[in-house]
Amino acid sequence: xxxxELDIGLKVLDHQLLDKNGRRCGNVDDLAIEGGxxxxxxxxALLVGPGYWGQRAGWIGRLAGWIxxxxxVRVEWSEVTKIDSAVHxxxxxxxxxxxxxxxxxxxxxxxxxxxxx
Amino acid sequence: MxxxxxxxxxxxxxxxxxxxxxxxxxRGELTGSNLCVTGLxxxxxxxxxxxxxxxxxxxxxxxxxxxxxxxGKRIVVRDDATN
Amino acid sequence: MNKIFGLALGILAAIGGFVDIGDLxxxxxxxxxxxxxxxxxxxxxxxxxxxxxxxxxxxxxxxxKAVFDAVRERVGFKAALGxxxxxxxxxLMTLAxxxxxxxxxxxxxxxxxxxxxxxxAVVGFAVIIWVTSFNWLERGFGYGGLCMLVFxxxxxxxxxxxxxxxxxFIPHITQNNPTLYAYFVIGLLGAAMTPYEVYFYSSGGxxxxxxxxxxxxxxxxxxxxxxxxxxxxxxxxxxxATVFLGHGIAPQHLGTIALGVGDPLGKIGLLLAIVGILFAxxxxxxxTVFSGAYNLAQFCGWEWGRYRHPxxxxxxxxxWLVLLVLAMGIVxxxxxxxxxxxxxxxxxxxxxxxxYVPILLVANDKAYMGRYGNGRLANGLGLVYxxxxxxxxLTAIPLxxxxxxxxx
Numbered sequence: 001x002x003x004x005e006l007d008i009g010l011k012v013l014d015h016q017l018l019d020k021n022g023r024r025c026g027n028v029d030d031l032a033i034e035g036g037x038x039x040x041x042x043x044x045a046l047l048v049g050p051g052y053w054g055q056r057a058g059w060i061g062r063l064a065g066w067i068x069x070x071x072x073v074r075v076e077w078s079e080v081t082k083i084d085s086a087v088h089x090x091x092x093x094x095x096x097x098x099x100x101x102x103x104x105x106x107x108x109x110x111x112x113x114x115x116x117x
Numbered sequence: 118m119x120x121x122x123x124x125x126x127x128x129x130x131x132x133x134x135x136x137x138x139x140x141x142x143x144r145g146e147l148t149g150s151n152l153c154v155t156g157l158x159x160x161x162x163x164x165x166x167x168x169x170x171x172x173x174x175x176x177x178x179x180x181x182x183x184x185x186x187x188x189g190k191r192i193v194v195r196d197d198a199t200n
Numbered sequence: 201m202n203k204i205f206g207l208a209l210g211i212l213a214a215i216g217g218f219v220d221i222g223d224l225x226x227x228x229x230x231x232x233x234x235x236x237x238x239x240x241x242x243x244x245x246x247x248x249x250x251x252x253x254x255x256x257x258x259x260x261x262x263x264x265k266a267v268f269d270a271v272r273e274r275v276g277f278k279a280a281l282g283x284x285x286x287x288x289x290x291x292l293m294t295l296a297x298x299x300x301x302x303x304x305x306x307x308x309x310x311x312x313x314x315x316x317x318x319x320x321a322v323v324g325f326a327v328i329i330w331v332t333s334f335n336w337l338e339r340g341f342g343y344g345g346l347c348m349l350v351f352x353x354x355x356x357x358x359x360x361x362x363x364x365x366x367x368x369f370i371p372h373i374t375q376n377n378p379t380l381y382a383y384f385v386i387g388l389l390g391a392a393m394t395p396y397e398v399y400f401y402s403s404g405g406x407x408x409x410x411x412x413x414x415x416x417x418x419x420x421x422x423x424x425x426x427x428x429x430x431x432x433x434x435x436x437x438x439x440x441a442t443v444f445l446g447h448g449i450a451p452q453h454l455g456t457i458a459l460g461v462g463d464p465l466g467k468i469g470l471l472l473a474i475v476g477i478l479f480a481x482x483x484x485x486x487x488t489v490f491s492g493a494y495n496l497a498q499f500c501g502w503e504w505g506r507y508r509h510p511x512x513x514x515x516x517x518x519x520w521l522v523l524l525v526l527a528m529g530i531v532x533x534x535x536x537x538x539x540x541x542x543x544x545x546x547x548x549x550x551x552x553x554x555x556y557v558p559i560l561l562v563a564n565d566k567a568y569m570g571r572y573g574n575g576r577l578a579n580g581l582g583l584v585y586x587x588x589x590x591x592x593x594l595t596a597i598p599l600x601x602x603x604x605x606x607x608x
Contacts, residue, residue: 004146004147004148005144005145005146005147005155006144006145006146006147007142007143007144007145007158008121008142008143008144008145008152008154009121009125009141009142009143009158010142012152013121013122014272014273014276014277014280015273016269016501017501023503024501024502024503024504025501025503026500026501026502027272027499027500027501029277030120030121030122031120031121031122032118032119032120033118033119033120033121033124033143033154034118034119035154036119036184036187037184037185037186037187040153040154040181041153041154041181042151042152042153042154043121043145043152043153043154044118047120048501050500053277053281055120055122055123056122056277056278057277057278057281060278060281061277061278061281064281068500077150077151077152078150080150080152083147085263085264085265085567085568099502099503101502101514101515102502102503102513102514102515105514105515105518106511106514108514109510109511109514109517109518110511112330112510114330114331114510115330115509115510115511115517116509116510116511116512
C-alpha cells in the first residue's frame, strides 16, 4: 500500500475527532460517500452524533442514539487536515457544531467553585 | 449519497452469482483534501479480519472500477474482478 | 535518585490501593470456608492483573489512548456498545458495593446512622474529586490504604501452621464440596482482575501524560506494587483461615473482617484495620466511578479526564457525579454491601472477556504500538489468561446459581 492509501473503516470510522485546539469533540460515527458504480466515489462528509448510531447497530443503536439525544452533525470533508490515530479538523469544534453537549453544560459547571483553571 | 456503514457487511457477488465474501471495509486514497474510494475490501470472515486476527492485508481488494451495481443487500462486481 | 524516590512512592500507593471490597470479602470468606486450600489462586490472579495492566499502561504511553478509545476503533461499534453497556452495569454494582463498604467503616468509626453516612460519603467523594488533582487522589488514598499492612502483621502474629499455608499454594481440587470450592476460585480471580482496574489504569496513564520513555518505570511500578499488594490478599485469607475457620464464623460483615485483626493485635490493630479498609475501599470507589465516566466519555468521543478539570470536560464531570448519585440510590435501598459485592464480582467475571480481548488486540496492533507492541512473553501470558478468563466467565453464573451465591 502506498503511503496515501488507507482502509477507510479502519483508519477513519469510529476514530476520535480533534479540533484545531486539540479538543476532543466526538467520534466519526459514519461517513457520507458520493458517487456510485462507474464513477470515482469520494468521501464528502463526516457524520457525527448519536443520531447516526441507529444505522450502525440496528434497534440497539437506535435506542442508544435516542438516549444519547439523537443529534446529527455533518462535517464537510474539507475540514479534515490530518489523519493519524485521530481525525484532526481545521476549525473550532463550536464553529463546526461539535461538542455542543459540553458547551451547553459548561455554564452550569463553571458556577461551582473549583471547576477549572 | 451513501454511507460507509451501509456498504459494509454487504455480500459481494460476481455477475454470474459467485459469492466472493462480504465487504468489510473500503480502500481509499487520500490526496490533498480529497479522500477517494478506490476499492472494496472483501473477505470471508468479515468480523475476524476487521479485528485483525489475521493480518489486515490478507483480504482481497476489489477495485472500484469492477463494481457493476449496488442493489438491495449486495454489491455486484464483474466476473473478472479478482484477477 | 529522583526517579527511584518517585518509583518507591508509586509502589507504596499501589500496595495501599490494591485491595478493594471484592478482595476483602472473597479472600476472607475463602479462608473462613476452606482454610489455606485456595492460596494458590491468589498469585494467579495477581499475575493476571499485572499482565493486563502492563499492556494497558503501554498502550496509553505509546498511543496516548485509553482502552475504551481503542476498543471502539478496533472491534467496531456494535461490540463496543455491548462492552459499554455491560461495563457500566457491572461498574455501577461495584461502585454501590464500594460505597456501602465506605459507609460501614465510617459507621464503625463514628457510630452514626448508616444512611446518613452513605450521603456523607457520596458528598465527601464529590467534593474531594472536584477539588483534588488526579495524582493526589491516587496517592492520598493509596498511602492511607497502607494501614492495610496491619493485616499482614496480624497474619504473622496469628501463628498459622506455615506448612499448611505452603501446601495451599499447590493447586489442587478439594474433595469436600467441590462446587463451592470452584465458586470461590472464580470469585477470587474475579476480585483480583476486575475490569474497572484496567480501564482506570489505562485512562490514568493518559491523565498522567505517560510517554514511551515512562514505560520501564511504570512497568516496575505495576509489577512490584501489585506483587506486594497481592501479599495483602494472602494475609486476608490467612486471617480468615486462622481466626474464622477455627471458630466457625462466616465473615458476613466488614466489621467482622476487621475484628480478625483485632484478635491478635488488640484495639490499635482493629483501628488501623478499619482505617485501612476505609482508604482502600474509598480509593477503589474513586477508581470505579472514574472508570464508568471514562468508558462513556471515550465511547461517545467526549472530552474527558480529571486533568481537563470540570470546566474542560463538563459531560465527563456530570457523568461521574450522576454515577455517584445512582450508586447511592442503590445502597440506600438497604441492600447488604457484602451480598452486593459478591454479585458485582461474579458479574464482572462474566464481562471479563469483552474487556480483555480488545486490550490484547490493541496491544499487538502496530498502528497503535509501533515497535512497542507485545513481545512473546506478553502475548504468551496474555493468551493463557484469555483462555482462563473465558473458562471462568462461562462457569461463573452457573456456579453462583448452584452454590446459591456461596451460601451453600
